[in-house]
Amino acid sequence: MRSGLKAQALTIPNGLSALRLLLVPFAAVLLAGGQHDVLAVCLLAAAGISDWLDGFLARKLNQVSELGILLDPLADRVAIIAFVFALAARHSFPWWIVAIVLGRDVMLLMWLPALRKRGRWAMPVTFVGKTGTAVLFAGFPLALIGTLTPEHPAWRMLAITLLCAGALIYWVAGVSYIRAIRSLDARP
Numbered sequence: 001m002r003s004g005l006k007a008q009a010l011t012i013p014n015g016l017s018a019l020r021l022l023l024v025p026f027a028a029v030l031l032a033g034g035q036h037d038v039l040a041v042c043l044l045a046a047a048g049i050s051d052w053l054d055g056f057l058a059r060k061l062n063q064v065s066e067l068g069i070l071l072d073p074l075a076d077r078v079a080i081i082a083f084v085f086a087l088a089a090r091h092s093f094p095w096w097i098v099a100i101v102l103g104r105d106v107m108l109l110m111w112l113p114a115l116r117k118r119g120r121w122a123m124p125v126t127f128v129g130k131t132g133t134a135v136l137f138a139g140f141p142l143a144l145i146g147t148l149t150p151e152h153p154a155w156r157m158l159a160i161t162l163l164c165a166g167a168l169i170y171w172v173a174g175v176s177y178i179r180a181i182r183s184l185d186a187r188p
Helices: 012-033 037-060 066-089 095-110 112-117 127-148 153-186
Strands: none
Touching: 012 037, 012 066, 037 066, 037 127, 066 095, 066 127, 095 112, 095 153, 112 153, 127 153
């Protein structure tokens, strides 16, 4: 275990990450179904808030743990992938946004064997990575609101703008993670 990390698994931040992971299928079904849109918007917003809150609490309560380092990004990836597919299926934004976001995660997944070879399961999350995820999570509920209020196209435009910015930042973070993985070989 890396120095300064807690070995415990039962922490408030880990509970929030686990809850986010467990709620993803329900949120995706609500998004795809279209019958409970207000609840779907609330769950999308809650996913974004819980992503910020679990990291904040982990640092504030000194509960950063090995499990949390794995669980939080896993919950983020699962939520992002599920939400982009469900929202694109609802025509909340173009499918090319799905391809851009999914392409970044596929690229990082291809680097997982190299990371495992170096004895790790994950790289530490960076500010750029957190920012990209946060901007995507901010765009999701706005995308659904834009779909529900076609008479107000500004919502959809704002959502697509945020999602494009988030996807760009998401890719910048992905490239930085690959550089970090490659630099592990250069360290003594």
